[in-house]
Amino acid sequence: MRVLVVEDDAVLADGLVRSLRQAGYAVDLARDGLEADSALLTGVFDLLILDLGLPRLGGLEVLRRLRARDSRLPVLILSGRDGVEHRVRGLDLGADDYLAKPFALEELAARIRALMRRGHAGSPALLRHGPLAYDPAGRVAYIRDEPLEFSGRELAILELLLRRAGRRVSKEQLLGHLCEWAREMSANAIEVYVHRLRKKLEPAGIRISTVRGLGYCLEKEKWHDAPQQALVSSV
Numbered sequence: 651m652r653v654l655v656v657e658d659d660a661v662l663a664d665g666l667v668r669s670l671r672q673a674g675y676a677v678d679l680a681r682d683g684l685e686a687d688s689a690l691l692t693g694v695f696d697l698l699i700l701d702l703g704l705p706r707l708g709g710l711e712v713l714r715r716l717r718a719r720d721s722r723l724p725v726l727i728l729s730g731r732d733g734v735e736h737r738v739r740g741l742d743l744g745a746d747d748y749l750a751k752p753f754a755l756e757e758l759a760a761r762i763r764a765l766m767r768r769g770h771a772g773s774p775a776l777l778r779h780g781p782l783a784y785d786p787a788g789r790v791a792y793i794r795d796e797p798l799e800f801s802g803r804e805l806a807i808l809e810l811l812l813r814r815a816g817r818r819v820s821k822e823q824l825l826g827h828l829c830e831w832a833r834e835m836s837a838n839a840i841e842v843y844v845h846r847l848r849k850k851l852e853p854a855g856i857r858i859s860t861v862r863g864l865g866y867c868l869e870k871e872k873w874h875d876a877p878q879q880a881l882v883s884s885v
């Protein structure tokens with residue numbers, strides 16, 4: 651899941667970006683309306699979090715241009731406490747939800763999850779691979795319908811491997827998928843996360859193979875639908 655945050659208040663932007671990354675989203679930040687507009691023209695995002703009072707180009711105009719391009723990208727507006735009129739205009743222009751400042755990060759997280767569920771209504775809700783199922787909207791992975799604990803970064807890597815199951819995914823692609831996290835991460839860190847994923851997935855017979863020097867591959871049809879007892883005894 652890739653999120654574009656548009657916010658000119660440095661402190662708020664910093665807090666938003668950090669908490670969204672902790673929740674496992676890949677996050678890009680634009681600090682003014684023009685930067686946001688060009689990011690939306692070139693980048694592929696799953697969600698836009700848009701402040702309204704922005705330098706160079708206002709948030710409502712960013713939204714108007716986005717919808718004029720027929721984009722159906724889910725948009726959540728952040729607005730000042732007294733911005734009722736702006737909120738109404740934002741919703742009229744095609745925003746999906748709004749949150750008045752100041753807000754609790756927990757509420758923002760819940761609204762994002764709700765938007766993602768709605769946004770994915772037209773596409774398959776779950777990515778499946780043998781006994782493994784992943785819900786990208788709810789960010790939960792299941793083995794035979796039992797939820798499994800993964801960190802945000804593990805989930806981000808797992809999601810890309812699942813979307814390309816049976817095909818090779820390079821470390822660079824995985825780093826790119828993690829977006830700005832990649833700045834703090836090395837290829838070695840990817841190895842660590844893949845190692846953790848393997849430990850969690852192998853009891854269910856799901857293998858991530860290493861393509862030497864090239865990357866990783868979530869093996870297709872190599873797993874066997876192991877009987878339930880085998881799974882239980884190996885946990």
Ligand code: CA
Pocket residue numbers: 657658659701702703704
């Ligand atoms: Ca602002």
